[in-house]
Amino acid sequence: MNFWDGETCEYCNGAIIEKRVTLHRKVKRNYILIENVPAGVCTECGTRYFAANVLKMIEESVRGKRQAAREVIVPVFAL
Numbered sequence: 001m002n003f004w005d006g007e008t009c010e011y012c013n014g015a016i017i018e019k020r021v022t023l024h025r026k027v028k029r030n031y032i033l034i035e036n037v038p039a040g041v042c043t044e045c046g047t048r049y050f051a052a053n054v055l056k057m058i059e060e061s062v063r064g065k066r067q068a069a070r071e072v073i074v075p076v077f078a079l
């Protein structure tokens with residue numbers, strides 16, 4: 001039994017399964033990665049859904065209220 005059992009996608013009505021995903025967020029001029037985020041992912045169209053408490057954690061990470069687990073330097077190339 002998990003949070004997404006029995007839930008269906010609001011776009012295509014596909015089944016939603018729980019997966020751990022990595023999110024990318026741009027914060028001011030930096031990109032941050034949030035790893036291991038539990039998300040409901042539609043098996044048909046891939047739309048991601050997040051539970052309210054997870055969204056709150058994401059928000060706190062973005063606002064810098066949580067300590068980063070580790071930092072990585074991301075090389076960015078532009079032409």
Ligand SMILES: [Zn+2]
Pocket residue numbers: 009010011012013014042043044045046047
């Ligand atoms: Zn869908």
